[in-house]
Amino acid sequence: MTSIIKLLSPRLANQIAAGEVVERPASVIKELLENSIDAGATRLDVEADEGGVKLMRVRDNGKGISRDDLPLALSRHATSKIYELDDLEAVATLGFRGEALASISSVSRLLITANPTDDVSQGWSARSEGRDMETELMPAPHPRGTSVEVRDLFFNTPARRKFLRTEKTEFNRLEDVVKRLALSHFDVAFSLTHNGRALHQWRAASTRVECERRVGQICGAAFMENALYVEVERAGLKLWGWVALPAFSRSQADLQHFYVNGRAIKDKLVTHAVRQAYQDVLFHGRHPAYVLYLELDPATVDVNVHPTKHEVRFRDSRLVHDFLFRTLHHALADVRPQDQLEKTAIEPATSGATAGEFGPQSSLGLAVPSSRMQASQPFAPGMSNPGQVGEQLQHYGALHQGVGPASMASMAPESDDEMPPLGFAIAQLKGVYILAENAQGLVVVDAHAAHERITYERMKAAFEGEGLKAQPLLVPESIPVSEKEAGLAESHAELFASLGFGVERAGPETLLIRQIPVILGQAKVEQLVRDVLSDLAEHGTSDRIRTHINELLSTMACHGSVRANRKLTIPEMNALLRDMEATERSGQCNHGRPTWFLQSMDALDKMFLRGQ
CATH class of the missing domain: 3.30.1370.100 (MutL, C-terminal domain, regulatory subdomain)
Incomplete structure (x- = not known):
């Protein structure tokens, strides 16, 4: 009897895996940049042509890859970042599954060149063009570090290529990936070029002023002019970064960056905690803006929840939620007019409480507020009388009548x-x-x-x-x-x-x-x-x-x-x-x-x- 269960070919297995890892050029760039950062790079140069579909090139100055390791780097589930189960339970790197390069090479023409030494002549390259785990090794001069070149994305899977958007849309998504990583790794310099045109140059930042300059370049000067800096550490958790004043709210949740141990995430628990902190001061239907970083023991957070690694699971979710809420709640509550006016001393033309998109x-x-609340209707039936809240509360009334008009000159x-x-x-x-x-x-x-x-x-x-x-x-x-x-x-x-x-x-x-x-x-x-x-x-x-x-x-x-x-x-x-x-x-x-x-x-x- 003929068996109906068969092993997939390595090529098909890689292409199936690519469906989880490689959705578009932006996801390729994300994987390549994360690998470079994990390799200790302090400079990353990104080039793209035609939105990244024709060409993507990432060059770093990290520790490089040896000649013997190059073929392994293109194999499925090959990684230098974890070796046993305990490593998986406390992941401290951005990448760890070891399927990215194999998946990318199965749907593109990939060339990787690397050198782990300071001798330029010791560089080697490996080429793979969607074949069954076949790689060509050849000498290639290269300084210490790694360059990965990805050409003709989805050239051998035309059905996948049809789902790509316009060049502008694909590049915008690619650019967003670079910006998100630039926001999370201030100690790394970034450059981005598209169709031969240099678009961004971000120098490595070490001081708070330099970090704020990069945040302003990426998120806009208006955000920084209306942002509060927070830094609180408690119970093994540390939260730091910038939160915008409520008046700088947004019509969409398009300026919300949250990082856990340097990894960009979108998490319901985090969103709920931040939203709760703003609930008393945010106009209906508006969204807060923030760039925040949470640092905690890697063993207390599971980053292996989703193939894209955008979601995490906290061991003690209630502790994290309460910490985020209380930290931001107090930060927003402590803002006084004087704090807002201090920003205008730096930029006089900006209002102390700007409207953003208000x-x-x-x-x-x-x-001008989009609507004015009319407070003329009586108390709702059955509602508690203000006296029940505390008889000591008096109406604002005379308003400090001790000061008279005649004393105004003094x-x-x-x-x-x-x-x-x-x-x-x-x-x-x-x-x-x-x-x-x-x-x-x-x-x-x-x-x-x-x-x-x-x-x-x-x-x-x-x-x-x-x-x-x-x-x-x-x-x-x-x-x-x-x-x-x-x-x-x-x-x-x-x-x-x-x-x-x-x-x-x-x-x-x-x-x-x-x-x-x-x-x-x-x-x-x-x-x-x-x-x-x-x-x-x-x-x-x-x-x-x-x-x-x-x-x-x-x-x-x-x-x-x-x-x-x-x-x-x-x-x-x-x-x-x-x-x-x-x-x-x-x-x-x-x-x-x-x-x-x-x-x-x-x-x-x-x-x-x-x-x-």
């Missing part, structure tokens, strides 16, 4: 050094905007948005101080759940209790809700608990309850804040400016809209052609 520009060059400082960050009020425009003069120029403040944030932060602080008051239910609410969800609720009982919920397991697939927070008396408790369990299953933690409470406090703060068209006195306006300077997240209202903008004197002079 909205259209007004005639003054100030970003408030003017003798020099700009004595001027408060947001300066002193000089007028109110249309009952909506406060106009103030500071050391840099003109500050425009949305009075309602600013007061809303101040009131909201005070309500949150008072609420935290009083604690979450809980009320027992006269009749416990029974919720049918899966056995897995019941187990999650049981193991996270302390989390529910800390948020005012009494949740206990009443059976293999049943939960009982015995008490809830007073402020959530009118909430849909069953759906909220189910959402929390869903978060726990996916992320190991949940902020649903806290978010729901904050949404209620935010609404209360909005209704209790200064309304548009209310005339404020000069002392009232100045009191609001001083409170903004002392309040967390005062650069945005509760809905993520900016609260103030700066128009510098330099910008005003240019607008009116002064000195020209």
Whole structure:
């Protein structure tokens, strides 16, 4: 009887493997550059023709490959990076599977030239053109390092070639790969040439200033002008990098770079933690921008989850999530107007709280919010009264009435050094905007948005101080759940209790809700608990309850804040400016809209052609 199970030929096996590794020119460049970085290269030169389809060439100054190792380098699952199982469980290199060169050579005409010595004459090259593991070795002068040349991608698999996009699209993706790697390895110099035209030259960076220069070149000067530098190390985890101010939000998630031990990843847990850190300050539908680096023990993260190595799995996902969230949450909360204005001292023409892509520009060059929230409707039926949050919270009211208009002349400082960050009020425009003069120029403040944030932060602080008051239910609410969800609720009982919920397991697939927070008396408790369990299953933690409470406090703060068209006195306006300077997240209202903008004197002079 004829056997129907047969071994694949080496060529076919390589081409099947190429389907996982080689999708387009960009994936070839990624594999080649990662190999070069793993080889200790400090300089990488990348050339491409016709989007990389006709030619891709990567040259490095790494440790090179010996003559005897060249044929092995083109074999499947041949690598110098791991030797046993323990190595796989603590991968510290970008590449490790050993199938990249074999897969690439099976669908292209590949030439690799290398030299592990300082003697140029000791170089050798190996050529492979989609054949069955056949390589041609020949002497080839080459300095220390390796050059890989890939020509005619998919020349022997035309069906795959049909799926490639236009030359411009393919090159843009290739360029993105080079940029991502340049962002993660500052100690390596990069160059990129396309169709004979030099496009990028990035020198190796060692200082923070040099690193920020490279980030600005790749992500744009506007990003760096609106970015905060963070660096925190705790519990074996280190997070450092740059996060953009909320006002520099994006319409798409196109400026988000996250690296784990130097490897670029896209991870749901990371995205959720970052999003949660921005939730109180980000305008609806907008996306944060960041370039962040997480460093941890390689043994605590599995990078062998996906063929493209874009995804990872953390051993303690909850620890990582909480660390990311708390670090970024505190970094954003600590920003004050003074911090934003310090950036304008470097670049006077840039506003202290720029809009990024926030909205259209007004005639003054100030970003205009795309919509204005009208806070005139009454409290929603069944919503907790602000008095329940804490009777000590008073309406903003007189606004520091101790300062009278007659004393305003004495408030003017003798020099700009004595001027408060947001300066002193000089007028109110249309009952909506406060106009103030500071050391840099003109500050425009949305009075309602600013007061809303101040009131909201005070309500949150008072609420935290009083604690979450809980009320027992006269009749416990029974919720049918899966056995897995019941187990999650049981193991996270302390989390529910800390948020005012009494949740206990009443059976293999049943939960009982015995008490809830007073402020959530009118909430849909069953759906909220189910959402929390869903978060726990996916992320190991949940902020649903806290978010729901904050949404209620935010609404209360909005209704209790200064309304548009209310005339404020000069002392009232100045009191609001001083409170903004002392309040967390005062650069945005509760809905993520900016609260103030700066128009510098330099910008005003240019607008009116002064000195020209």
